[in-house]
Amino acid sequence: MTALESLNWRYATKQFDPTKKLSSEDWQTLEQSLVLTPSSFGLQPWKFIIVTNQDTKEALRPHSWGQSQITDSSHLVVFTSLKEVTEDNVDPWIATMAEAQGKTPQDLEGYKDVVMGFIGNMSTEECQAWTQRQAYIALGQFMLTAATMNIDTCPLEGIAPEFYDQILDLSDTPFSTCVACAVGYRSADDKYATSPKTRFTSDQVIQHIS
Amino acid sequence: MTALESLNWRYATKQFDPTKKLSSEDWQTLEQSLVLTPSSFGLQPWKFIIVTNQDTKEALRPHSWGQSQITDSSHLVVFTSLKEVTEDNVDPWIATMAEAQGKTPQDLEGYKDVVMGFIGNMSTEECQAWTQRQAYIALGQFMLTAATMNIDTCPLEGIAPEFYDQILDLSDTPFSTCVACAVGYRSADDKYATSPKTRFTSDQVIQHIS
Numbered sequence: 001m002t003a004l005e006s007l008n009w010r011y012a013t014k015q016f017d018p019t020k021k022l023s024s025e026d027w028q029t030l031e032q033s034l035v036l037t038p039s040s041f042g043l044q045p046w047k048f049i050i051v052t053n054q055d056t057k058e059a060l061r062p063h064s065w066g067q068s069q070i071t072d073s074s075h076l077v078v079f080t081s082l083k084e085v086t087e088d089n090v091d092p093w094i095a096t097m098a099e100a101q102g103k104t105p106q107d108l109e110g111y112k113d114v115v116m117g118f119i120g121n122m123s124t125e126e127c128q129a130w131t132q133r134q135a136y137i138a139l140g141q142f143m144l145t146a147a148t149m150n151i152d153t154c155p156l157e158g159i160a161p162e163f164y165d166q167i168l169d170l171s172d173t174p175f176s177t178c179v180a181c182a183v184g185y186r187s188a189d190d191k192y193a194t195s196p197k198t199r200f201t202s203d204q205v206i207q208h209i210s
Numbered sequence: 211m212t213a214l215e216s217l218n219w220r221y222a223t224k225q226f227d228p229t230k231k232l233s234s235e236d237w238q239t240l241e242q243s244l245v246l247t248p249s250s251f252g253l254q255p256w257k258f259i260i261v262t263n264q265d266t267k268e269a270l271r272p273h274s275w276g277q278s279q280i281t282d283s284s285h286l287v288v289f290t291s292l293k294e295v296t297e298d299n300v301d302p303w304i305a306t307m308a309e310a311q312g313k314t315p316q317d318l319e320g321y322k323d324v325v326m327g328f329i330g331n332m333s334t335e336e337c338q339a340w341t342q343r344q345a346y347i348a349l350g351q352f353m354l355t356a357a358t359m360n361i362d363t364c365p366l367e368g369i370a371p372e373f374y375d376q377i378l379d380l381s382d383t384p385f386s387t388c389v390a391c392a393v394g395y396r397s398a399d400d401k402y403a404t405s406p407k408t409r410f411t412s413d414q415v416i417q418h419i420s
Binding site: 002003004007008010012029031032033034035036037038040042044046047048049050051052053056092093096097100101125129132133134136137138139140141142143144145148149155157168179195196197198199200201202204205206207208209210 | 212213214217218220222239241242243244245246247248250252254256257258259260261262263266302303306307310311335339342343344346347348349350351352353354355358359365367378389405406407408409410411412414415416417418419420
């Protein structure tokens with residue numbers, strides 16, 4: 001399948017087949033696609049929490065408008081992002097880059113200054129909005145990667161982040177819940193699988209300056 | 211190539227070959243991938259502005275940290291999103307859905323109420339942050355789609371949205387600039403093409419609750 005065929009094949013799966021789980025190999029591939037997500041400055045201001053524990057899923061479901069995808073999916077990915085970005089978050093990235101390039105963190109001091117300057121120009125709220133946007137790059141890339149493997153997903157914004165943070169023990173960490181995505185295989189009964197895909201036309205959403 | 215191979219192949223292209231332009235057919239495919247992007251409630255709160263006009267690119271470059279990708283790329287995609295979401299933005303979507311399903315907009319009144327209720331619970335700032343996050347789903351999906359076609363991209367956050375809005379005549383529209391992405395083919399001279407891909411390890415960004 002081409003990427004476009006995959007995009008036409010995918011849909012926001014409403015009903016997963018709870019008996020079908022991803023193979024460990026397929027999951028590893030999807031996990032790797034999360035790891036490879038590009039981000040501003042390469043900072044990767046996120047942590048991806050992969051919930052397969054059924055009790056945890058059951059605990060999350062009431063805080064997700066009761067949606068069955070939470071408990072019926074094979075894997076539930078919770079995209080979390082940094083609440084704020086400080087030197088403590090930037091330094092590990094500088095160290096990682098330095099190592100990859102055979103340099104010392106001191107060699108990348110100039111780059112670090114640029115990053116810290118950019119972050120310093122944002123309020124805490126703006127900074128969090130920015131790290132959340134980065135997480136959505138991961139979400140978009142992840143859903144397409146899954147679709148190319150004939151694996152179904154359902155992005156879930158209708159969740160209560162504060163309860164997710166509690167249940168996932170995030171409250172005392174630098175991360176907070178941003179959005180979730182259920183992963184698995186569509187149920188044969190999901191009538192949405194055959195609904196016509198509905199989008200605005202190209203003319204409505206694309207403008208050319210040529 | 212598998213999606214994972216494409217993700218390893220791609221990188222934030224620093225230097226595009228200004229002599230290489232996308233074929234019309236390839237561009238159509240990429241445009242279609244933008245149109246197919248999923249969004250919360252299916253609302254598609256965006257407009258994608260495709261700049262191939264060289265004068266416009268030249269005008270945008272000084273407001274993009276002078277980055278050469280703006281002028282050397284084949285296509286520059288400017289992702290814009292709704293500044294706020296009102297009934298005027300929701301109604302066209304309800305009408306489109308109704309038509310696709312052979313219903314009337316009145317039949318979808320209940321769904322519209324859910325959407326309007328969700329939006330009504332957000333401040334203007336929260337609503338804009340939300341529409342911007344949706345645009346980043348498009349960004350993530352778009353970069354991977356391009357990579358599967360061996361087409362290079364460079365996401366560009368280092369742009370001044372207020373100047374983009376002016377130059378792209380957005381000021382009197384419901385949309386404002388969010389992020390951009392240059393599209394084209396890497397220059398043979400781009401030393402970043404062969405830099406090792408650097409990411410945190412899985413252990414650093416993935417947590418399992420199993």
